[in-house]
Every structure is written in C-alpha cells, then in structure tokens.
C-alpha cells in the first residue's frame with residue numbers, strides 16, 4: 534500500500550486577486566515538489582466533485598446557495614474582507630470537499646493507510662454560515678462528519694497545525710460529541726479565536742495557543758505532551774489533519790518559527806498515534822502556507838513521512 538494523493542486541475546481555476554497570498558502558485562509549487570522521483574510511489578487520484586449532501590453536513594443550504602450564486606462571470610467577487618471568488622472558484626471548492634470525502638472513503642475501505650488532499654481553497658476558517666479567511670466550506674469538518682454519518686464511526690480526531698486557529702472547524706464541530714478537535718496556533722493572530730478555555734460543548738476541543746517566535750521546542754511540547762496524548766486516550770477510529778504550513782519561519786503571515794523538519798516530526802508523531810489506535814488511518818488536507826518554498830518543502834516532508842509510514 535502507499536499514500537493516496539487527491540488533487541484536481543480545477544483547483545487552479547480559483548484565481549485570487551493580484552498580491553493575494555492564497556494563490557494558484559501555491560499548488561503549482563507543491564506539485565513541482567511532489568513530481569520528484571522520491572514521490573513516484575504516490576497513488577495519484579483525481580479529486581471528485583463534492584455533493585450538496587456533503588456540504589449540508591456542515592453548512593445550512595443558504596450558505597451553499599450564497600457561495601454558488603456569488604461566483605462572478607468574470608473578474609472577482611469579494612465575499613469577505615480577504616476572501617474572493619473567480620470564475621471556477623465554486624468547482625474548485627467542490628473538488629476540495631470531494632477530495633476529502635474520497636480520501637476518507639478510500640482510507641476507511643482499506644485501499645490505503647493514509648492520504649493527502651492537495652486542493653484549494655482551504656477550509657478551516659469557514660464557519661457554518663460564514664465564509665472567511667480564504668475559505669468557502671469547512672472541508673475537513675465535512676470529512677469528519679461524513680465519517681460519522683456515512684461510515685458510522687463513533688470517534689474521529691481532527692488535528693490542525695496551521696498557524697491560524699481553525700475557527701471554522703471549531704464552529705462546525707462545537708456541538709459534535711463524536712469528534713475531538715485539537716489545534717495549535719499562534720495567538721494573538723487572525724482570526725482571534727482559539728483560546729485554551731474554548732473547549733466545546735462536550736469538552737472535546739483543545740486549543741494550544743503559542744506565542745509569536747516560540748519555535749520548535751514549544752511546538753513539540755504542545756503536540757508531544759499535551760495534544761497527542763489526549764487524542765490517543767480518545768482512541769479515535771480515524772485521524773484527520775488540517776495541514777497548514779504557515780507556522781514555518783519563512784512564512785510572511787505569521788511568526789511561529791517552525792522548521793521544515795518540524796513538519797516531518799509532527800507527522801511522525803501523528804502516525805505513531807494512528808498506528809496505536811486506528812491501524813494508521815490518517816487523512817490530511819492542505820490548509821495554509823504562503824511562502825512558496827517553505828510550503829513546498831513542508832508539504833514534501835509531510836507527504837514523505839506519510840508515505841514512509843503508510844507503506
């Protein structure tokens with residue numbers, strides 16, 4: 534078995550205004566990194582379209598209709614202070630959902646132990662009824678709810694190491710007793726949520742707030758000594774990852790000073806837990822990361838670790 538890689542060219546149609554950090558070039562940079570021979574063994578699959586029923590797991594119909602009808606015929610439509618749509622953005626967003634759904638289906642059916650979903654727009658800032666922070670739909674929260682509703686799982690873990698708090702994931706999963714959600718993030722920073730006292734309706738949420746400049750050691754303490762033992766104790770049947778690479782020292786939007794090797798480390802520790810409790814089942818999905826080199830290298834380290842551990 535090998536690692537599955539879900540992507541789709543339509544994710545390149547989600548064009549953002551000039552100078553916007555969440556840009557087409559991000560996927561192109563990752564694509565170049567994953568085209569190297571060491572990634573030949575990846576099982577590459579086209580991300581299918583997500584469906585209305587998938588969106589409705591996390592969002593009211595009015596939210597879906599708003600996104601669908603906001604897509605412009607040409608140019609850009611601004612739908613939030615820093616979120617816009619272009620012709621093709623809706624299909625890109627549906628590929629991101631569909632990629633996550635297909636990855637969960639494939640991993641739960643035993644086709645592979647783990648998968649990486651290389652799509653955009655990202656999802657972890659999209660709340661139930663509010664697109665924001667470059668995100669239209671809560672891709673990973675949708676995948677978690679799909680695992681529960683469609684596959685009948687009782688315990689799913691969602692881990693978010695993007696430098697920004699996954700406020701959208703938290704919003705969607707706040708009243709969900711069957712999912713433990715844990716996030717590490719820089720604080721204070723956009724979007725302003727993610728304080729340690731935000732623990733969900735069932736004490737099923739953990740937020741690790743990290744100081745600007747805190748670096749590798751504090752990150753490894755947060756994950757190794759707090760988040761992952763708490764997840765392991767839950768014995769999840771599937772682990773989903775919101776994989777953002779914007780905590781890297783080179784990222785222009787934040788300042789946590791993580792290094793490329795930290796992404797290999799945290800991935801390794803996540804797989805350690807997955808092997809102990811759920812036969813190694815991990816589905817990881819691209820969120821942020823805005824320095825193209827750091828993004829490509831961080832993603833490559835992450836995917837390479839998934840491949841080495843998923844074989």
Ligand SMILES: [Zn+2]
Nearest residue numbers: 695697779821
């Ligand atoms: Zn981010």
